[in-house]
Amino acid sequence: ENAIHIGAVSVVSLLSFALADRINRERIEKELAQFNAINNLEKYREVYERALEGMFQINSEGKLLDCNPAFASLLGAASVYELKQSDINIFNKITTNLENRFNFIEKLKQKGYVFGYEAECSNIEGYNFWASIHARMTYSGKSSDIIEGSIIDITDKKLNEEKLEFLANHDSLTGLINRSEFENRLKCTLDKSHTEHVGHCLLFLDLDQFKIVNDTSGHRAGDELLKRISQLLQDNARARDSIARFGGDEFAILLERCPLNKAEEVANNFRRKISDYKFNWEGKTF
Numbered sequence: 001e002n003a004i005h006i007g008a009v010s011v012v013s014l015l016s017f018a019l020a021d022r023i024n025r026e027r028i029e030k031e032l033a034q035f036n037a038i039n040n041l042e043k044y045r046e047v048y049e050r051a052l053e054g055m056f057q058i059n060s061e062g063k064l065l066d067c068n069p070a071f072a073s074l075l076g077a078a079s080v081y082e083l084k085q086s087d088i089n090i091f092n093k094i095t096t097n098l099e100n101r102f103n104f105i106e107k108l109k110q111k112g113y114v115f116g117y118e119a120e121c122s123n124i125e126g127y128n129f130w131a132s133i134h135a136r137m138t139y140s141g142k143s144s145d146i147i148e149g150s151i152i153d154i155t156d157k158k159l160n161e162e163k164l165e166f167l168a169n170h171d172s173l174t175g176l177i178n179r180s181e182f183e184n185r186l187k188c189t190l191d192k193s194h195t196e197h198v199g200h201c202l203l204f205l206d207l208d209q210f211k212i213v214n215d216t217s218g219h220r221a222g223d224e225l226l227k228r229i230s231q232l233l234q235d236n237a238r239a240r241d242s243i244a245r246f247g248g249d250e251f252a253i254l255l256e257r258c259p260l261n262k263a264e265e266v267a268n269n270f271r272r273k274i275s276d277y278k279f280n281w282e283g284k285t286f
Contacts, residue, residue: 001176040267053150057138060145062091070093074153076123076129085125094151104133108147112137118154130158171245174230181226182244183254189256200256205270209247213279213286232273237266258269 035119036228054071075093077083095101107114113136121131131182168182169277176184189200206227216224226249233251242254253270254255255263279286 010052025045051150053152055148055150056090057148059147060147064090065099065146072152074123074129076125076127081193086236088124093123094121094131096122096128108135108137114149118158121151129153129155129248131155149268176230176234176243176245176251179244179246181250182242182246182254185242186254189192189254198257199259200254201257201258201260203253203263203267203270204251205251205274207274210249217281217284224281225279225286228279229274232277233270236269236273248282 018154023062031229040253047161049068051068053069054074056067056071064084067083069080072078072080072083075083075088077086091101092103097120104117104119107117114135115134117133117135119131119133120128122128130153132152132154133149134151135147138148139146150286169177171178186202192198193200207225208224213225222267224247230243230251230283233253237253238255240256242256244252244254246252255266258266
């Protein structure tokens with residue numbers, strides 16, 4: 001009987017030790033997992049805080065819930081705290097155009113995400129900039145949806161695109177549209193005239209004796225004269241008229257919705273303005 005009792009006690013003791021050891025190992029594993037989770041969160045928070053792109057969290061009404069310093073700086077605030085205290089509607093800032101804002105929100109609702117959405121934005125001081133926006137719905141509660149996203153300033157990219165587009169359609173010297181763009185506008189005007197039954201007129205202009213300026217004063221003088229004549233034409237044309245430099249000293253002017261008798265008046269006015277214009281260059285007058 002003693003042997004049985006001793007054996008039973010020994011078995012219970014061994015089981016207790018094994019159970020205690022297992023509980024201890026589970027506790028250590030939980031503590032380690034918790035430590036790793038906290039460590040990962042701290043690393044994520046550090047990345048979040050130091051990220052160059054602006055990161056934000058808002059509700060479906062546009063109220064800012066959280067953001068990183070880059071987002072606050074992009075919107076012109078000195079700190080995250082200052083931006084939160086301003087109580088602005090973020091939707092109104094990251095999409096200033098009403099139609100774009102509606103389109104942005106609709107895409108979010110339909111797909112649950114928007115990637116690379118380009119829009120003109122505004123900061124709290126009223127300064128406009130272009131940005132690429134990534135956003136997605138992350139939680140749908142009873143009160144409102146939560147939207148998380150990031151935003152990158154692409155103003156320089158947009159300016160370069162606009163500059164390239166301008167150069168593709170405009171004369172680099174005078175800033176007037178070039179022959180290719182003029183022909184596109186002329187074609188559109190002709191197409192509309194077949195349905196609208198409205199008259200349009202086309203003027204062609206070249207500068208007599210322009211070669212004299214180049215020969216006596218050099219091409220720099222000739223370029224300056226072309227720029228001034230271009231400005232003179234723009235100053236005496238209507239907003240809807242298209243003025244193009246075809247090359248050299250040749251220009252074309254498209255007078256939209258202009259009857260023939262009025263076009264003759266406009267043409268003669270251009271001719272008189274140019275004829276009366278005096279061009280002074282390094283002591284010489286042309």
